[in-house]
Amino acid sequence: MKAPRLSAPVLLLTPAVIVLAAVVLVPLALSLYxxxxxxxxxxxxxxxxxxxxxxxxxILTNWDFWVAFGRTVLLLTVxxxxxxxxxxxLAMLVERATRGxxxxxxxxxxxxxxxxxxxGFQFKFMFNDNVGVVNNALQSLGxxxxxxxxxxxxxxxxxxxxxxxxxxxxxVFAILILAGLLAMPKEPIEAARVxxxxxxxxxxYVTWPFVMPFAYIAMTIRSLDVARAYDIVxxxxxxGPAGRTELLWTLVGRTAYGDARMGMANAMAYVSIxxxxxFTYYFFRxxxxxxxxxxxxx
Amino acid sequence: xxxxLAGVSAGVIVLMVPGLAAAQELPGKFAGVTxxxxxIGGQQYEGLYNRIAEWESATGAKVNVVSKKxxxxxxxxxxxxxxxxxxxxxxxxxxxxxxxxxxxLYTDLTPLIPKAEIDAFVPGNIAASTxxxxxxxxxxxxxxxxxxxxxxxxxxxxxxxxxxKEKTGNDLVPPDTWEEVARQAEFFAAPPNFYGTQFxxxxxxxxxxxxxxxxxxxxxxxxxxxxxxxxxxAGVRAxxxxxxxxxxKAVPAGTTNYVWDDLGAGFAxxxxxxxxxxxxxxxxxxxxxxxxxxxxxxxxxxxxxxxGKRTGxxxxxxxxxxxxxxxxxxxxxxxxxxxxxxxxxxxxxAGPLPTRTAVWAWDIEQAKSDPYKAEVLTAFQEAAQHxxxxxxxxxxxxxxxxxxxxxxxxILGDKTSKQALxxxxxxxxxxxxxx
Numbered sequence: 001m002k003a004p005r006l007s008a009p010v011l012l013l014t015p016a017v018i019v020l021a022a023v024v025l026v027p028l029a030l031s032l033y034x035x036x037x038x039x040x041x042x043x044x045x046x047x048x049x050x051x052x053x054x055x056x057x058x059i060l061t062n063w064d065f066w067v068a069f070g071r072t073v074l075l076l077t078v079x080x081x082x083x084x085x086x087x088x089x090l091a092m093l094v095e096r097a098t099r100g101x102x103x104x105x106x107x108x109x110x111x112x113x114x115x116x117x118x119x120g121f122q123f124k125f126m127f128n129d130n131v132g133v134v135n136n137a138l139q140s141l142g143x144x145x146x147x148x149x150x151x152x153x154x155x156x157x158x159x160x161x162x163x164x165x166x167x168x169x170x171x172v173f174a175i176l177i178l179a180g181l182l183a184m185p186k187e188p189i190e191a192a193r194v195x196x197x198x199x200x201x202x203x204x205y206v207t208w209p210f211v212m213p214f215a216y217i218a219m220t221i222r223s224l225d226v227a228r229a230y231d232i233v234x235x236x237x238x239x240g241p242a243g244r245t246e247l248l249w250t251l252v253g254r255t256a257y258g259d260a261r262m263g264m265a266n267a268m269a270y271v272s273i274x275x276x277x278x279f280t281y282y283f284f285r286x287x288x289x290x291x292x293x294x295x296x297x298x
Numbered sequence: 299x300x301x302x303l304a305g306v307s308a309g310v311i312v313l314m315v316p317g318l319a320a321a322q323e324l325p326g327k328f329a330g331v332t333x334x335x336x337x338i339g340g341q342q343y344e345g346l347y348n349r350i351a352e353w354e355s356a357t358g359a360k361v362n363v364v365s366k367k368x369x370x371x372x373x374x375x376x377x378x379x380x381x382x383x384x385x386x387x388x389x390x391x392x393x394x395x396x397x398x399x400x401x402x403l404y405t406d407l408t409p410l411i412p413k414a415e416i417d418a419f420v421p422g423n424i425a426a427s428t429x430x431x432x433x434x435x436x437x438x439x440x441x442x443x444x445x446x447x448x449x450x451x452x453x454x455x456x457x458x459x460x461x462x463k464e465k466t467g468n469d470l471v472p473p474d475t476w477e478e479v480a481r482q483a484e485f486f487a488a489p490p491n492f493y494g495t496q497f498x499x500x501x502x503x504x505x506x507x508x509x510x511x512x513x514x515x516x517x518x519x520x521x522x523x524x525x526x527x528x529x530x531x532a533g534v535r536a537x538x539x540x541x542x543x544x545x546x547k548a549v550p551a552g553t554t555n556y557v558w559d560d561l562g563a564g565f566a567x568x569x570x571x572x573x574x575x576x577x578x579x580x581x582x583x584x585x586x587x588x589x590x591x592x593x594x595x596x597x598x599x600x601x602x603x604x605x606g607k608r609t610g611x612x613x614x615x616x617x618x619x620x621x622x623x624x625x626x627x628x629x630x631x632x633x634x635x636x637x638x639x640x641x642x643x644x645x646x647x648a649g650p651l652p653t654r655t656a657v658w659a660w661d662i663e664q665a666k667s668d669p670y671k672a673e674v675l676t677a678f679q680e681a682a683q684h685x686x687x688x689x690x691x692x693x694x695x696x697x698x699x700x701x702x703x704x705x706x707x708x709i710l711g712d713k714t715s716k717q718a719l720x721x722x723x724x725x726x727x728x729x730x731x732x733x
Contacts (some may be wrong), residue, residue, distance in 0.1 A: 034497075040732065044381050104460065121559075124560070124565070125560075127551050128552055128560060128563070128564075129490075129552035130490075130493065130496075130550040130564055130567070130569055130570075131552050131560075131563050131564055131567040131569065132554060132608050135490070139490065144492055145490065145494055146489075147490030147550060147552075148551075149490055149551035149552050150552070151552055152551055152552055152554055152555060152710070181414055218722050236499055237500075238501060240554070240703060240706055240709055241499065241554040241703075241706040241709075241710055242554075242700075242704075242706040242707040242712055243703050243709075255697065258695075258696070258699035259696060259699060259700070259729070260695060260696060272655055277567040
């Protein structure tokens with residue numbers, strides 16, 4: 001009897017499937033499973049103690065979790081919108097540059113080259129109430145004579161963290177939107193000009209629809225980034241003081257590694273992922289609509 | 299006669315016992331023995347390991363360093379070794395703050411090391427290396443405790459002295475109690491340009507500071523049954539010290555977000571009068587390139603709390619021998635070698651504080667030509683005598699993570715001290731129950 005022979009496509013796909021299973025599916029399945037257990041890192045045996053939906057039920061009534069959830073959504077909204085606006089502005093300015101555009105593009109990407117941990121340290125010191133450059137500048141300019149507690153007051157700390165996020169990632173938007181601007185055919189703009197459109201109308205009805213798909217791609221990427229914001233916040237405030245700047249992933253990180261409650265943390269993480277899925281779904285729909293509008297063929 | 303003989307032989311046995319206890323001549327001979335070791339890595343720690351080769355040629359044994367990693371990596375590795383029961387190595391780097399976690403892993407060194415050698419260490423360091431009556435490690439010259447740094451010029455300013463005397467009726471001298479620190483801090487503070495003092499305000503930093511203040515106020519962190527006991531009257535007094543300074547704006551408003559780097563930068567900026575801090579900063583504070591207070595830094599032993607006890611949260615590195623080690627004598631000899639006088643001198647010469655009394659004296663003698671360094675070392679030597687480790691619970695880190703947001707809530711005025719401590723105790727109890 002001959003051994004059954006696998007068809008060529010199956011054979012060729014097998015390595016990829018095995019690698020994917022090893023690095024994605026198995027860990028994913030294990031973490032999903034552990035979210036139904038009382039798994040504590042310090043007690044390996046608890047990995048087998050299945051408690052079904054207890055973790056998820058206690059998340060439903062966990063006020064701290066939902067506050068962190070809400071704060072993350074707010075950060076997403078604020079950071080994405082501002083990054084979009086600033087990135088669009090930057091891209092349009094750079095596109096206008098007739099000389100040194102390459103240098104400008106490289107310069108623009110500088111913030112992306114820093115590790116988020118270092119960005120966190122940098123902004124932590126800038127916003128330090130006593131020795132930080134921000135307060136120092138404000139005091140020297142005579143705008144205030146108080147030491148503004150940037151990283152202590154909940155609202156101010158939110159602003160400080162947003163600024164750090166926006167500083168480090170606006171260039172993602174700028175680069176992608178710039179790509180859109182450069183790829184855009186010039187005829188429609190010339191036609192609009194000939195037809196007597198104002199610059200605003202040209203932008204609103206010609207340029208903007210063309211770059212919109214690029215903006216939505218950037219939005220999708222960044223929404224995933226911000227929804228899992230961790231490193232910058234970890235360094236700047238570590239979710240504190242007294243939980244005033246807690247975001248989803250600082251909470252998950254603390255629960256998992258600080259409190260060693262890995263099962264609970266995984267459950268939180270799965271609930272948090274819903275947020276990312278919702279944003280991704282929303283932006284992809286917008287992207288599809290925008291592409292249809294300009295009749296894109298890609 | 300029989301009685302006499304019995305008496306004599308008993309006497310002989312008694313005489314022999316110390317001889318037995320000092321079982322080995324150090325470093326001893328261990329030809330053919332191989333000791334596997336897991337050591338802490340990093341520039342600051344590795345200079346010492348050059349001395350391993352000398353031990354090998356003195357004893358004929360071999361050392362195989364199976365792992366050399368940062369403290370946290372090593373900690374993870376050791377924990378997974380413990381979980382899998384796979385302890386095939388003999389010597390491990392240890393730390394006083396983490397030693398309680400490795401319950402049952404390391405052997406008692408008392409029978410393996412001559413008593414005179416153990417007595418040559420600073421008693422506080424030996425106490426901090428002893429868990430449940432077992433000496434689980436020998437301390438190396440990598441010791442940390444905080445002493446009080448201050449700006450000298452504040453105490454020579456005649457106008458300030460006069461004003462302070464008028465305001466409080468006391469002389470303005472570097473403080474010796476925490477109550478005095480608070481009083482002087484409020485007196486010196488002139489926000490937003492100058493503050494009386496500052497403190498670590500998040501993570502383990504604020505918990506450690508609260509913990510030592512609690513001890514200095516006569517309180518207990520955990521009671522004898524291992525239950526949280528810090529929400530006592532002493533606990534409220536300890537926490538109120540932080541709360542009141544914050545309320546009086548005698549500390550920077552951002553202090554609840556500070557950890558060590560922020561605190562170091564703060565004192566070096568010249569905007570802080572008094573600063574309880576670690577020995578590692580001494581050079582930085584007095585270096586004109588990094589510090590605006592260079593040349594103006596005084597250091598003295600950390601102040602006392604209302605119980606008369608000084609603060610003294612401390613930690614030190616050391617080496618331990620595993621319980622499952624096949625050749626404990628050889629392993630203990632290596633541990634002794636890495637912590638003996640010559641080894642400690644080698645490490646202390648690079649800056650870190652020693653843990654042997656004789657090396658302290660040597661270290662201070664070496665610094666004679668540098669008055670600042672001599673002042674620093676003298677202050678820290680005294681500080682070391684009052685040092686104590688973190689509460690001996692394997693759950694220290696987990697408890698700290700639960701407590702610090704509550705301490706912050708009290709300091710920021712979101713909760714009263716009592717309420718915050720009660721909430722913290724409830725959370726800590728839950729952690730301990732589940733531990």
